[in-house]
Amino acid sequence: MRSSPSLDYDVAIVGAGPAGAACALGLRHSGLRVALLDKAQFPRDKVCGDAIPGHALKALRQLDPTFADSLWQLRPMDAVRNSKLVAPNGANLVLEWKLPSFNSPRETFDDALLNLVRTHAPATAILENTGLKDLQIDADHVRLKPLQGPEITCGLVIGCDGANSVVGRKLLPEPRLARAHHCVGVRAYFENVAEAQSGTTEFFLTRDYLAGYCWLFPVGQGRYNVGLGMLAEVVAKHKVDLKETMTRLLATHPALAGRFASARQLGPIVGFGLPLGGGRTRPVSGERFLLCGDAASLIDPLQGHGIDTAIQSGILAATQALACFDKQDFSAAHIAQYDAQVAAKIGKKLAKSYRLMRFLSTKPWLVNAAVRLAKVPGVKPWVQKAIG
Structure with a gap:
């Protein structure tokens, strides 16, 4: 050489x-x-x-x-074994991952x-x-x-x-x-989050902002990475304040409300960009x-x-x-x-x-239907393959 x-x-x-x-x-x-x-x-x-x-x-x-x-x-x-996906209508689906992560x-x-x-x-x-x-x-x-x-x-x-x-x-x-190919997100660490489980990552979709999601990931030693990511063009079009929106979702989202009542936030909410x-x-x-x-x-x-x-x-x-x-x-x-x-x-x-x-970004009904359909025996593997 x-x-x-x-x-x-x-x-x-x-x-x-x-x-x-x-x-x-x-x-x-x-x-x-x-x-x-x-x-x-x-x-x-x-x-x-x-x-x-x-x-x-x-x-x-x-x-x-x-x-x-x-x-x-x-x-x-925190070794991850499965993920829980919460649809806009509140229905949820648990997916088991094949590769260790x-x-x-x-x-x-x-x-x-x-x-x-x-x-x-x-x-x-x-x-x-x-x-x-x-x-x-x-x-x-x-x-x-x-x-x-x-x-x-x-x-x-x-x-x-x-x-x-x-x-x-x-x-x-x-x-x-272009904003259509860029995502922006915010993240903070928490501890003492109610109902959170080691080994399970959680994703929460809302009807308002399907081109993104809220997440709750265990990272070990009782700490959780909690955040919200959204397509940049949606943030710009609707003038979304991501930090305020994340705080509001943690308090009002049906699958999250109450879970942070006794939680302790470790540091500020901070932002980052994701080029898609x-x-x-x-x-x-x-x-x-x-x-x-x-x-x-x-x-x-x-x-x-x-x-x-x-x-x-x-x-x-x-x-x-x-x-x-x-x-x-x-x-x-x-x-x-x-x-x-x-x-x-x-x-x-x-x-x-x-x-x-x-x-999917403009079709909450389709996301709800996919989660519902995945509960039919034999269909879940197809849904998991579709989302990677």
């Missing part, structure tokens, strides 16, 4: 969350000089629903079974992933407190300009820097997503750069999770990086193979989820 000794690094991965850590792990045996940059110092909080899907663990297991095994030892965490605060989970990089990819230069201000693609290298410190040069940059990706904003021809996948196709790479995870808009539009697609895309990016250095070809045309892999292995499912989300 040919490297570029005149440059600081061969590969610079911007963002040390799940996508960036997975990419670094995918390059651990490459012999390339890899830098993993992040604007924060770990451990750090990341506003999220804290659900770690089974497909995320499956992807890590394909890299090395011990990676996934070690994450099951995290504390706090768990919930854990992102502060804990992301730090554990980065520690896997420290342990299994010790040659990787981990540069914390290194935020990216700007970058420039030159003919034979990339120049990164941190918020502080000297310029960093590399042969290939991989943007894993989240929904507000600097790499994406600077290098994509159309960096901003499955909408209008746009590039996720170009000359000497690739985007992964939220930076590539790979959030599932129906369920709102993205850690699995972040890890999957990070691994695909590592494979493409190896191909670039093997061929010494960093052209947009060659790197477009990565776009094709993302589209085939991730994008098709997200497109299906996006169509289903849009179809």
Whole structure:
């Protein structure tokens, strides 16, 4: 594998969350000089629903079974066995998940992933407190300009820097997503929530805002991640105050009213953005750069999770990086193979989820009917397959 000794690094991965850590792990045996940059110092909080899907663990297991095994030892965490879906009419459906999954605060989970990089990819230069201000693609290298410190040069940059990706904003021809392809959410932690059960995630749909949901996820040690997510165009059209709406739903939703009477809120309600996948196709790479995870808009539009697609895309990016250095070809045309892999292995499912989300978003009666129909013997597996 040919490297570029005149440059600081061969590969610079911007963002040390799940996508960036997975990419670094995918390059651990490459012999390339890899830098993993992040604007924060770990451990750090990341506003999220804290659900770690089974497909995320499956992807890590394909890299090395011990990676996934070690994450099951995290504390706090809550192993998830099933999910309870509450329809707009109050009827509910319990779905059992096939792949093992768990919930854990992102502060804990992301730090554990980065520690896997420290342990299994010790040659990787981990540069914390290194935020990216700007970058420039030159003919034979990339120049990164941190918020502080000297310029960093590399042969290939991989943007894993989240929904507000600097790499994406600077290098994509159309960096901003339309509101129809963007979700906004709020989240807070609680304890002493009545009737909440370990091992069960809960989703609550309302007639007013079907293009989104309220959630209650156990994250271990008696704590619960409680939040509300909604399509950005709905928030803008109806001028929805998400924090106020979440507080009101917890007090008035028929399936939630009274359950928070003795609960204690741990910290403020905080917001975050989720760039949804499955909408209008746009590039996720170009000359000497690739985007992964939220930076590539790979959030599932129906369920709102993205850690699995972040890890999957990070691994695909590592494979493409190896191909670039093997061929010494960093052209947009060659790197477009990565776009094709993302589209085939991730994008098709997200497109299906996006169509289903849009179809159901104005049809509360259909959601109610689906929940009712799922109680018919033999039908539930079809419903579970439809929602992923």
